[in-house]
Amino acid sequence: MYQKISSLQIVLTMLISFFDGYSQGVTTSSISGKIVDKDGNSIYPANIVAIHTPSGTMYGAISQSDGYFTMLNMRIGGPYTVTISYVGYQTFIHENVFLKLNQATKVDATLVQGSNTLEEIIITDDEDALFDPDRKGASTNIGQKQIITMPTIKRSQKDLTRLTPQSDGNSFGGRNNLYNNFSVDGSIFNNSFGLDFATPGGQTDAQPVSLDAIEQIQVSLTPFDVRQGGFTGAGVNAVTKSGTNTFLSSVYFYTKNEKLIGKKVGSTESPNNDFSDNQFGFTIGGPIIKNKLFFFISGETEKRTELAHGWIADNGENTGQANVTSVLESDLIKIQTRLRDYWDYNPGAFQGYNHKKSNNKVLAKLTWNISKTQSFSIRYNMLDAWKDDLPHPEAVIGRGPTSYRMPFENSSYRIFNKIHSVMGEWTSTYNNRWSNKLLAGYTSFRDTRDPKSTPFPVVDIFDAHGNLAITFGSEMFSTKNVINQDVYQFTNDLSYITNKHIITGGITIERFYFENCFNLFYYPWDTFNSVDDFLHNKKIGDPNYNPDVDIDFNQQVIESGSKPFHWS
Numbered sequence: 001m002y003q004k005i006s007s008l009q010i011v012l013t014m015l016i017s018f019f020d021g022y023s024q025g026v027t028t029s030s031i032s033g034k035i036v037d038k039d040g041n042s043i044y045p046a047n048i049v050a051i052h053t054p055s056g057t058m059y060g061a062i063s064q065s066d067g068y069f070t071m072l073n074m075r076i077g078g079p080y081t082v083t084i085s086y087v088g089y090q091t092f093i094h095e096n097v098f099l100k101l102n103q104a105t106k107v108d109a110t111l112v113q114g115s116n117t118l119e120e121i122i123i124t125d126d127e128d129a130l131f132d133p134d135r136k137g138a139s140t141n142i143g144q145k146q147i148i149t150m151p152t153i154k155r156s157q158k159d160l161t162r163l164t165p166q167s168d169g170n171s172f173g174g175r176n177n178l179y180n181n182f183s184v185d186g187s188i189f190n191n192s193f194g195l196d197f198a199t200p201g202g203q204t205d206a207q208p209v210s211l212d213a214i215e216q217i218q219v220s221l222t223p224f225d226v227r228q229g230g231f232t233g234a235g236v237n238a239v240t241k242s243g244t245n246t247f248l249s250s251v252y253f254y255t256k257n258e259k260l261i262g263k264k265v266g267s268t269e270s271p272n273n274d275f276s277d278n279q280f281g282f283t284i285g286g287p288i289i290k291n292k293l294f295f296f297i298s299g300e301t302e303k304r305t306e307l308a309h310g311w312i313a314d315n316g317e318n319t320g321q322a323n324v325t326s327v328l329e330s331d332l333i334k335i336q337t338r339l340r341d342y343w344d345y346n347p348g349a350f351q352g353y354n355h356k357k358s359n360n361k362v363l364a365k366l367t368w369n370i371s372k373t374q375s376f377s378i379r380y381n382m383l384d385a386w387k388d389d390l391p392h393p394e395a396v397i398g399r400g401p402t403s404y405r406m407p408f409e410n411s412s413y414r415i416f417n418k419i420h421s422v423m424g425e426w427t428s429t430y431n432n433r434w435s436n437k438l439l440a441g442y443t444s445f446r447d448t449r450d451p452k453s454t455p456f457p458v459v460d461i462f463d464a465h466g467n468l469a470i471t472f473g474s475e476m477f478s479t480k481n482v483i484n485q486d487v488y489q490f491t492n493d494l495s496y497i498t499n500k501h502i503i504t505g506g507i508t509i510e511r512f513y514f515e516n517c518f519n520l521f522y523y524p525w526d527t528f529n530s531v532d533d534f535l536h537n538k539k540i541g542d543p544n545y546n547p548d549v550d551i552d553f554n555q556q557v558i559e560s561g562s563k564p565f566h567w568s
Helices: 144-149 329-342 531-535
Strands: 002-018 029-037 047-052 057-062 068-074 077-085 091-099 104-106 109-111 120-124 139-142 181-184 214-220 235-240 248-257 276-289 293-307 312-314 324-328 354-369 374-389 413-430 434-451 458-462 468-472 482-497 501-517 525-528
Touching: 029 077, 029 091, 047 068, 057 068, 068 413, 068 434, 068 482, 091 104, 091 109, 144 214, 312 329, 324 329, 324 468, 329 468, 329 531, 458 531, 525 531
Parallel strands: 029 104, 029 109, 091 120, 181 235, 312 324, 458 525
Antiparallel strands: 002 501, 029 068, 047 057, 047 077, 077 091, 139 214, 214 235, 248 276, 276 293, 293 354, 354 374, 374 413, 413 434, 434 482, 458 468, 482 501
16 A cells, blocks of 8 residues: 655744743743832833853843833853843843743843942842743753753653653653654654654654753643644653854763673562663764854764563473463474475574664754844754564564564564754844744655565464464565655744733744555465464465465565555
């Protein structure tokens, strides 16, 4: 079966929000506040300047007639130094201000009249304040401190999003993870086709972006901002790092093997199987032009080898052990010998074999401070991942290893996930009243599979109890399985700042394009009631079965009208 599906979504938004409750964007943050004198009278027009200290990026605003001000589309993180000045008053300086993703930071100021010599009032801020009076709706912000210090087993964002009280790391509020909305720098990173895993790369146990490339993560369950949507579970948004005026780099290596894990569970002791898991990566970032143009690059590779499964066949001496199946080792050897000697087909081992996985990921980002009112960034990231997998444990009877079933090694398959994504963001501020943010991007997902078997029928052998006991041949679901996804998106939000309100109008265009090819019976499917029936060619339901005549391993069997599909 071969399908082409295209979907186009266009959303127009209009939002009027109270000033102190506004939360800007999904890749940026904002600062707001009110400026008064010691008697509580509004000061107008005070000058407000916020400088992102690591990069020298500058943002400015002027207070309105009621003393309120706002600065939108600001770079997340910090520290920022906010300076507020007005003629005849002492300069107010607020240091160590850190901005959280998609969350307004309040900086109120009371200016004190000065004499001929103006003095500075310096106030420092606690970036780890537990309670935020401006937070609206249930959300969790995870910053650099948590990302660096939180223990993580798989170096996955799931190890961080579990900080959300309503979550187990993947499900939020009890909802299936396919109901979540995942994004990176504003670009859609859902598995839009809806198979198996919520995020692309999940089928190969790979993360689309290295944890060391992420600046902040926000989990929103009940956002008040109309621009956040497309989910009934949670919106999980990650923003990647950008370069600064300081050259920073890191190199890391993680390794695990059987010597680093225990041998006992409770009172039960078991020898460890050999395995290895090695992860290597680096980051580097810095200025190309100081205060103007910055770069950031992250690269990571992971290799893992481990036992495909822990089940072993019954050899007459191990009967009754916890990991011993009801399948006889002698039967498996007979089948193995028959296939190798008569058919010149190697089914592989039936126990004690390893599976592997590998993934490589790269992220590169440029940030350009065009002027005091204009900034632009572009990010590219790539994932190239694959993983060996056992036959499906449940679908169409199920062929994975169990207490009563043993598949041969070459009934496994290798699944490939490849991602290429480009996202650009342009932010602008005009006349202290208008602010605009434009996002545009393209993401390509390519999911393919490659059976470990050379062309050979899918063969199932049942036991005396009617259970599928032994299976070998080409993996039933993966011979020509392909899913290609292309996602195009464009978003533009224009905001107008009044005294206590912000009016935002915008447009979002999303186009999803899918190609899906699924050939369930690409090769013949033969079934036998016993090992003896297989050895004597007694196929179920076909008394005249003759494999020498009936099987052509190089010819696809067209049973469902499917046709081979080749992606180029």
